[in-house]
Amino acid sequence: MSDAGVWGFTDDRGTELTAVRPPERVVAYVRAGAALRDLGVTPVGVYGSGHDGGALDPVKAGELAAAGVPYLGPGRALDEEAVRALRPDLIVDVTYDGKSPYALDEAVAERLGVPLMVLSVGNELTLSAIIGRFGELGAALGGSAAPGAHQDPEVVLRSVAAGTDVTVLALSGAGPDQVHLARPHAWPELARLQELGVRLLDPGPGAGANWLTADWEHAARLNPGLVLYDSRANAVGPDAFPPVGHARVAPWNPETPPSPAAYARFFAELAASLQE
Template structure:
């Protein structure tokens, strides 16, 4: 939640319950790439972003959103970030995500402590529904956009009008009502192995189910978010459409075998948590269901 303190004092409580305060809204933000891409959509341009343990020396364009076009610097994976490089950016705030409500996902909090910068971690796991996740990033973005003389307000979403997600969801709900197509979300691990998403574990997939999309569950087995199986198991589920993990750390349909007769469409499990990003995803899926 945002905290309304004394005049001129900025406050925000993150999703771990950590209360952050400053004499003014932070104007220089360093963020995990997913969080940074979401903030950029909301009109707040980070001074730099860092990746996760899945990321390499180059910024994954699928996860980056509009960050590259905005000229935002990439610091490499968070667990290997150069602390001096981070300190030289003079950040006022680090923004990460959390899947367990306890720890930041991509950056060791001790790094932020040593650099002397407060860290906010916002939940993106299934303890919150997708509308709540989007709302929380919107709340943080609105507070950061008030920073005077900062890079806030120069992002891709600055000055955006009405929330685009309501109309996109309405169109998707209508398309799902008219369609009997089944959908399987997965992440390719190689030509012989695949991670099959459990819809309830992913807020956007759970939201698709709420909107009437017929998401397939991979069945019993180990793994809270994924069931790791072979491609024959995926094909046996007989999906009409496969949503494949399009991030750089996963293999795509140019490598993995056909999943029965299913069509394929990209899915980014680390989509920027902004209305614009999810509206685009919902619109693309609506088109797929109408084919």
């Protein structure tokens, strides 16, 4: 709050946004919008990224579809008139580099005359810090969800991880001949899993800060006991990629909404998969 009667919030670029009252009509990138919905703030519309198509990816949507939130298409091909018709007073995107919005060209927000807020989901922040920042924004926008609900599943997951030697490989299928293997330190949620004792495998040296692109034989040579596969619509799922050795498979959404509820579900599902 900058002055009496003036709403304010500083985003993760260090940009302070102010208004005479808290924004009530929020348009958001789908990941941010799903998190805000979990936190008690329902967007009036959401848009996708360059990986998304004309329909809302149900894996990324969280509770948005059930709430009837309209999908406005990919951010780079957004129908600006459709956005304008929603009369938004705030746009919320994410950033991986702490500087640039990920899914929406900043010029679009400028043409619409709507302030653009950007929160970081990159590996310069811990998962807890990322979730905390979205919690702060949710509270500033009048959300009512209680913070901290993700802690109990972490306790369960830590206990399960301590009792198993199953190794885990996180990946994103690119096709029958190619796969992107996640570097655990580059993903805040994977780094958190390691802190909780999950035995995540590093794919080894090579190009790529977040992923090592390789063939499926390379993945199999890592000999994982469990594969976390990218379950988003733009990735190739286990019904279309070859077996990775004798590994079992479980879904992983690399764009899980940064909310306590969403990560509680993911950690609980992973704990169950490790125990199978």
